[in-house]
Amino acid sequence: MLDTFRKRTNNIAFTILILLIVAVMAMFGIDMSDKNGGGGGAAAFVNGEAITQAEFQQEMQARLQQYQQILGAQYDERLIMQMHIPQNTLRQLIQYKLLAQEASHMGIIVPDEELASHIRSLPYFQVDGKFDASLYNRLPNKGFEERRQRERLQVMRLQDYLQKRIRLAPSEAQRNYRLSESKAELKFAAINLSQIGKNASPTAAEIATVLGGDESKLREYYTAHTAEFTKPGRAHLYQIRVGLPFQASDAKKKEALAKIEGIKSRATTKNFSDLAKESSDDEYAKKGGDRGWVTEGTLGQSFETAIDSLAAGQVSGIVETSAGYFVLYVAEKEAREVTSFEDAKKKIATELAKEQKQESLQKERLSAWNAVLEKGNGLETQLSANGIKIETTGEFSLGQGYLPKIGDSEAILDAVFKLTKINQVVPKLIPHAGKYYYVKLAKLTRPKEGSPAKWTEAENSVTAGVQNDLLTKWIGDLQNRASIKETMQFDDGPAQL
Template identity: 25%
Template structure:
């Protein structure tokens, strides 16, 4: 029977039906889906509708690896910024993680918008940006060797860096153009001044705590409070560390370098001491689409040739660039590309630039972006720095590199030792002749010495070091200074006995009662004030002093900030009336206040210079609002899905 079925299914109409049924799912889902599980690794994805002439849609994903890399960069940056105030626990908060993810999403949205609007950044603009980066300069001038060596030290290639820079510039172009379009009118400025410089008259009274608060606390109340809040009454978790430290400043290295070695190094790196010729250039770009036909190509070239002719006949090149150039990165600057040296631009562009005399205008030059017209504005001649001029600098570099080499070698040996035995530091310390040191006990808020370092605290309480009891990786304490740690002792957090915290609990119960009674009193008195009762009557009733403060502004000192903020938050009162409100100052402290007078600032009191500076400041604030509105619009245009559970 099986043989008959086999024969029927390998020939004839039944075989065609079965094969057809199999083809359909394979065609839609692919063979791989039948043999491998698909595990989603994205933390966010953006749906981008395809152009009207295409079917389907494009999906841009932000992977877990991308997010983790950016999040770690953010943590390192905040660690450097906050110093001793850095708390690694705050980075476990989903709100912080979402802030980092939202920044990545916004970057992708801006790239999508730039692509759909045909935004490109020419090679010349990328080159200008690179040459203007201070880290790539020596004595204020771009240095090709410094550029290459610095990228190598960061594990980056030149092509990879330039690709990333180009992407950054593309992403920034549209927001920058939106920001430039923001403006503030004189009427807007006057309205702002009237609000900013507004002054107000207020009356206020600090409410005393009600006298009838029950201060009696029973054993049952203490026990119930303790049972509901046990996690509040715990001993701090603490660790004691063993550690070894390597500090390059304590490593013995030679103090001088022999003359021949210095001369050999100079010859090896001679290109580094040659400052190449640089040329100050401007350009006009006539962009050509990648798939342009011959007629479109010719029209673009003819247009570029006509602009070159106008420039040679005396037309202002900067005006031509502002009017006609398709390079929005340099157009507003009259096509300015800054100082350029060979090796950074398209080869044809460079050949044309270096063939010009100062003041000369090129024929149209084709690049991947389109047709360029180039103006050479100035030339800086190259020069060679002789050995005597750079000898001392070379010696310092060699001595420092020797110290770094010794530091790197010793650090590598330490890591090798700890990898062999990740559960102890003693063998590594003994093998390398390093002192095995020990901290005192400290908690998650840190201690003294290395225990005050946020990175050490974070590592000490990490799962790998605290729970698995492994040695840490190298922790950087400063330039060429590292430490490797291990938890020697661990004191877990434990509930404190009730007897030890009884007095504290009784105080907290009484404080809560006082705060609740003060809140109820403030709400009741505020309701009466809003109903028309005068503050002086209410002040007399509760035994408080009514204070009058006149002519305060938004930055008035001598008053609690919360009182000033509430005074300017309350609405302007009608003629002969007051606006009343209350302020919670924390705990059982409340203030009742009334605004009795409001006087707007005078726009005519500011001189033209100050008005101009303030107008620019407001325009910058307005530009930030408009850029964010543009990004919000992109979020609505392109649906974004987020997988918070993968963060």
């Protein structure tokens, strides 16, 4: 529970999670053109219940409108794909469906009278602040919309029900208050042990020992550092693109395909650059389609496959990607070069011997400094001599859950809580975020007894933190137990839950 006291100081995180999911379902009102209320096939199945293509398209349309309003002239459909907006939209629809299903399983119902009152309150069914039945009757499938709104109310009621069931004892709230009102300031140093011994060079004897030792370790290093012993292939690439907008219609795809086929039929190595200037619609058109040298492994799979199949001086067939159709020309090509294990053995042995020597020096230094700290002495002199800077955190609350300039370290916080005297040091260096931390107490202020209002505030803060932890875990467990099948395919795979 101490973790919760330290890390959680507000009650918004879980509330925001559910409200965001719910808000998606109401964003920009209702699409009056949806004639079947859920046709076009399924985008996903959640425990056998479909999320329709129509639902997905409606939410995508709402999100795209929102991004267009925010970005204005800077709106770019390629940015939408890079931000995984389609995947994230489907992910939130799946989470919403799971929550609605769980609400039904728990017996949370919404009476017809309450549903009717809620629908009458929706602004997109009102004129001058009053419900207009004619707007509602324009819906092509009122049953579908009523189900959506009923689920929305169920999810909100589920959230309220779960939060009300999680409360804490007053003693825990009081303890959190004392922590939050305790103020401290620390002196500290972030020690990067990897800098110690980094310039140490192994002797010839140390290298020979590694070289004559267990060869499997040398091979293990070779396998783990393949890139180090491989010079990737590369190609001097030209391209012509006929682009496609996001979610292009079949007619648009057919039109673009016909255009690229015409370009392909005319493309040769001699006229490719002129043809790119004339026909390509990407940023390389002005340069005759010249992308310069591209390195193996840095392009999309469809490009990599096409380039692998081409020799220098060849033009590709039509390459299809989510961004459109392409024709490629490889002007020059350099093959991948791999250093063999036998040729790399000496270099590997040298590197391993250096690592062993550096690790030994680091352990010696760490042991020596910890011995000083165990005696209650500081390390400022030794650290400064090694070019390590001593810093201060500034004053902060012990209940805020993280240390200024250091971050969220439970181990360091635990050690700081045990310090009671000014200039007292933590009796060992503590690892955190790839470094070791030296910590000394520079200032400490204890709180006075709080008023009833303070206790109530503290209780609410702690309760909200526990609610957030438990409910977030509960949603994760709910997803893990569910049967979720996505039928929509995206260029970089399904949505990630």
